[in-house]
Every structure is written in structure tokens, then in C-alpha cells.
Amino acid sequence: MTDALDRLDLLGLDADLSDDNRLLRDTVRKFADDRLRPNIRDWYEAGTLPARELARDFGELGVLGMHLSGYGCQGSTAAQYGLVCAEVEAVDSGLRSLISVQGSLAMYAIYAYGSEEQKQRWLPHMAAGEAIGCFGLTEADSGSDPGSMRTRAVRDGSDWVLNGSKMWITNGSVADIAVVWARTDDGIRGFLVEPGTPGFDVADVHHKLSLRASVTSSLHFNEVRLPADAQLPEAAGLRAPLGCLSEARFGIVCGVTGAARDALAATLDYAGTRTQFGRPIAGFQLTQRKLAELAVSLNQAELTARRLAELKDAGRLTSQQVSFGKFANVRAALEICREARSILGGSGITTEYPVLRHALNLETVYTYEGTHEVHTLVLGQALTGIDAFR
Structure with missing residues (x-):
């Protein structure tokens, strides 16, 4: 699928990765290919996940709470965390959820609002995947x-x-x-x-x-x-859990680009080998139009994720901008997977291909950590200055 991934990078975003970030991306991608991809279809069909085993694996990889500093955490940049989320969600949204709930919700809540004793007790073990x-x-x-x-x-x-x-x-x-x-x-x-x-x-x-x-x-x-x-001594009011959700939503913004990219890469490969009327279906104009539109949507979503990572690393990311990212990227990823499935025809409804599995997962991502409708109203309030929630 490497060739398909290269062709999908229409804006040359991969070329702008630093050496450190490319090494991180490639390391996580190899782990995903070796450890996660061979098993994800069975886990999904069975409705199970070896969460404790995977938590230890992710801990050894250094990706649990990686964007936090101290207490056994890596102190990575937002851009690096985003790359990890995308590579893991390229396998399955459920796997990225394990990482983001661990690091951006549970660990971040303790990190941001806990006592020093609570941080010392829990964060090192959670970063190592020894505690979930x-x-x-x-x-x-x-x-x-x-x-x-x-x-x-x-x-x-x-x-x-x-x-x-x-x-x-x-x-x-x-x-x-x-x-x-x-x-x-x-x-x-x-x-x-x-x-x-x-x-x-x-x-x-x-x-x-x-x-x-x-x-x-x-x-x-x-x-x-x-x-x-x-009690978390520094957590006062609804602002505290909402702060955790903003932290986690950033991972979603980046992660869903991986799911969309994986679905589209599998579809691009399929279209190049599936023959109808004496030629690959990739050679038909209607198929090329679909692929072109989906690839542009993917690259736009990746640009959004990259911009929000820049803002987060600069300490300037707002909750409204996070809502922009979740609103735009989850919708785009879901639409990419749905339309990509149509190119696969009947093959697209089986777990032999990841496309419909990604689409089904994204139906949940579309809803959790702020529904699409809620983020719509957040953006509406930012534009008009009027709260339409009540």
C-alpha cells in the first residue's frame, strides 16, 4: 500500500516532516503493521480487545500520555502526538481511543488537576501501560x-x-x-x-x-x-472535564485522517486491479472523479490537523478551533469512507477490506466527545456571538 499512500499525498505534506518526526511516524507505522494489522479483523469481528496487553505494548512504544511532561511521559510535541494518532487510527479507531482516553482524558485529568501525590502514584504506571x-x-x-x-x-x-x-x-x-x-x-x-x-x-x-x-x-x-x-484538588466546575475533552479532541482531529487515508489507499489499490468491461475500474471517468474528490478532502483534513498542531505547539489553540477540527475532519473522514466503499462494490461490505469498518467506527467518532451538532453550535456562537445551545 506504500505506493498508494505516496500517490494520495497530493500536497507533498510528507516531505515537510522533520527527520525526528518521520522516524517517529515510521516506527509507529511499523508497530501497527507488525502488531495491530494482522489481528484487527479478528478483534473487530469478535468484539474483543486485549487491552491490557496492548496498553503495555503502547507503553513500551512511549505513546501513552506522550504529550505530557515528566512522570515518565515523553514531553512530545502536539505534531508528534498527532502523527501517532493518525498511524494508530489507520488501523482502527478503537485502538486510537485506547491511547487517547488513557493519555488525553484520564492521565491529563490527573496531570492538570491532581495533587502531586496523585500524579506520582498514577502517571508513571499509566505512561508505562502498567495501569489503565x-x-x-x-x-x-x-x-x-x-x-x-x-x-x-x-x-x-x-x-x-x-x-x-x-x-x-x-x-x-x-x-x-x-x-x-x-x-x-x-x-x-x-x-x-x-x-x-x-x-x-x-x-x-x-x-x-x-x-x-x-x-x-x-x-x-x-x-x-x-x-x-x-478528590482532584484543582478540578473546580465543568471547566475541568471540558478541558480534558478539548485535549482529547485534538487527537481525534489527527486520528481520523489516518482512518480516511487507510480506507482510500485500500480503495485506490482495489480500483487499479479490479477489471470490468476489459479494463481496471480506476480507468473509468466516474471512478476517477470519486478518487479525486476523496483525495482532495483527505489532504484538506490533513492540512487542518497540521495547522491545529502548529497552534497547539505555539500555545494558541482555542476550544473553538478544536471544534472546527472535529467538525471538519470527522465529517470529511466519514464521507471519504462511505464513498470509497461504493467503489469496492460488494467487496466493500466485508471485513476483507478495512473501508466499511472504518466508516462504522467513524459513525461513533462523529458522535462522541461532542456531537457534530454541538460543534456546529460552537462554531455558530464563535461566528455570531450568540449562544444557541438553550
């Missing part, structure tokens, strides 16, 4: 409006007592630590909850048609008693 984290914000009746969450924590002496539930939690049943957000008398606060704590139960979500190679769970809290030092 999850991020409990979404509830069954509280998705796009996280401020309406019902999970509540109340003080009882020096302790906290937690009640409620969370839904659609990646890594939930394999997590060694759960970052849980709850309403308190002082506003929304974050807590670290360990499995095995009395009253804390986890159940996996089954029968998924998307992100099947990913662990998705519900978390349930029934009179869960937590010590005072389980």
Missing part, C-alpha cells in the same frame, strides 16, 4: 449537556460518598483507576475511584456495531465511600 485509566463523564441521560449529570458526591465527615452511574466509558472494565465527575454542593468535582471499592460496579456494553475493537462499559456507584484524597 478511564474517564467517567457521560451518563445515559446526560451526554451533550454534561452539566445536567445526576451522579452526586456528598461529604460525610472527611470522606465523600458517591452515587450515580456513567455510560459509554472506554476502558471501563479494564481500568485500574477511574476519573469520575460528580455534582457536589460546591459544583462539579473530579474523583479517583479504584476498582474493588465497595459499591463500585462495572458492566461491559455488548452488541455494538461500531468500535467493536474497544472496551466500552457502564460504571455504577452505590454509596461508594471515598477518602478526601480521592
Whole structure:
């Protein structure tokens, strides 16, 4: 597929990579080709993922929390993190979700809002993949409006007592630590909850048609008693979990370009070898029009990801710009995969080719960490100055 990848780089973006970034990209790509690609079809069809084993592999690769500094983390640039997300999501969005939930949600929450003791205890082990984290914000009746969450924590002496539930939690049943957000008398606060704590139960979500190679769970809290030092001391209000989501959305902006690129490269190869009416279907004008439009969309998405990485590394990335990236890139990636599937015809509906699997995964990415509609309204507010959420 290397030749197809080269042909898809219409703007010559690969030539602008620094030597260090190209080495990182190639290292992760080789790991993905050797360790992930041979297994992803089986994991997806079975609806399973060896998450603990993969977490250790990703830890050895140095990509868990790689954009954080200290505590065993690499202190990498946003551009480098974006390259990793793209290469991993080129295999499957579920695999990138494991990395981004670990590093940009769970680890980042502890890094940004935790005490020094919490950072020292958890971050080195999480960076090494020895401990897995999850991020409990979404509830069954509280998705796009996280401020309406019902999970509540109340003080009882020096302790906290937690009640409620969370839904659609990646890594939930394999997590060694759960970052849980709850309403308190002082506003929304974050807590670290360990499995095995009395009253804390986890159940996996089954029968998924998307992100099947990913662990998705519900978390349930029934009179869960937590010590005072389980609270994230610097997390005050909804701003804290939303800050974590902005961090994670950047990885999505970059990652989905990998899924779209992989789907389009597989389609380009197929079109060059599939013969109808005595010639490869790549030689027909309608097919070439589709391929041209999809390749332009891909390159535009990659430009958006690269620009946001530049802004992030310069410390100038805003939440509205992140919304721009998720709005534009996930929509583009999903449309690329859907249209690419049409070129493959009947072959496109099987897992022999990655195209429809990527499209099905992107249906979830289109919704999670801010639905497409929510990001539409974020951009609308930025343009008009008027809040249309309520």
C-alpha cells in the first residue's frame, strides 16, 4: 500500500516532516503493521480487545500520555502526538481511543488537576501501560449537556460518598483507576475511584456495531465511600472535564485522517486491479472523479490537523478551533469512507477490506466527545456571538 499512500499525498505534506518526526511516524507505522494489522479483523469481528496487553505494548512504544511532561511521559510535541494518532487510527479507531482516553482524558485529568501525590502514584504506571485509566463523564441521560449529570458526591465527615452511574466509558472494565465527575454542593468535582471499592460496579456494553475493537462499559456507584484524597484538588466546575475533552479532541482531529487515508489507499489499490468491461475500474471517468474528490478532502483534513498542531505547539489553540477540527475532519473522514466503499462494490461490505469498518467506527467518532451538532453550535456562537445551545 506504500505506493498508494505516496500517490494520495497530493500536497507533498510528507516531505515537510522533520527527520525526528518521520522516524517517529515510521516506527509507529511499523508497530501497527507488525502488531495491530494482522489481528484487527479478528478483534473487530469478535468484539474483543486485549487491552491490557496492548496498553503495555503502547507503553513500551512511549505513546501513552506522550504529550505530557515528566512522570515518565515523553514531553512530545502536539505534531508528534498527532502523527501517532493518525498511524494508530489507520488501523482502527478503537485502538486510537485506547491511547487517547488513557493519555488525553484520564492521565491529563490527573496531570492538570491532581495533587502531586496523585500524579506520582498514577502517571508513571499509566505512561508505562502498567495501569489503565478511564474517564467517567457521560451518563445515559446526560451526554451533550454534561452539566445536567445526576451522579452526586456528598461529604460525610472527611470522606465523600458517591452515587450515580456513567455510560459509554472506554476502558471501563479494564481500568485500574477511574476519573469520575460528580455534582457536589460546591459544583462539579473530579474523583479517583479504584476498582474493588465497595459499591463500585462495572458492566461491559455488548452488541455494538461500531468500535467493536474497544472496551466500552457502564460504571455504577452505590454509596461508594471515598477518602478526601480521592478528590482532584484543582478540578473546580465543568471547566475541568471540558478541558480534558478539548485535549482529547485534538487527537481525534489527527486520528481520523489516518482512518480516511487507510480506507482510500485500500480503495485506490482495489480500483487499479479490479477489471470490468476489459479494463481496471480506476480507468473509468466516474471512478476517477470519486478518487479525486476523496483525495482532495483527505489532504484538506490533513492540512487542518497540521495547522491545529502548529497552534497547539505555539500555545494558541482555542476550544473553538478544536471544534472546527472535529467538525471538519470527522465529517470529511466519514464521507471519504462511505464513498470509497461504493467503489469496492460488494467487496466493500466485508471485513476483507478495512473501508466499511472504518466508516462504522467513524459513525461513533462523529458522535462522541461532542456531537457534530454541538460543534456546529460552537462554531455558530464563535461566528455570531450568540449562544444557541438553550
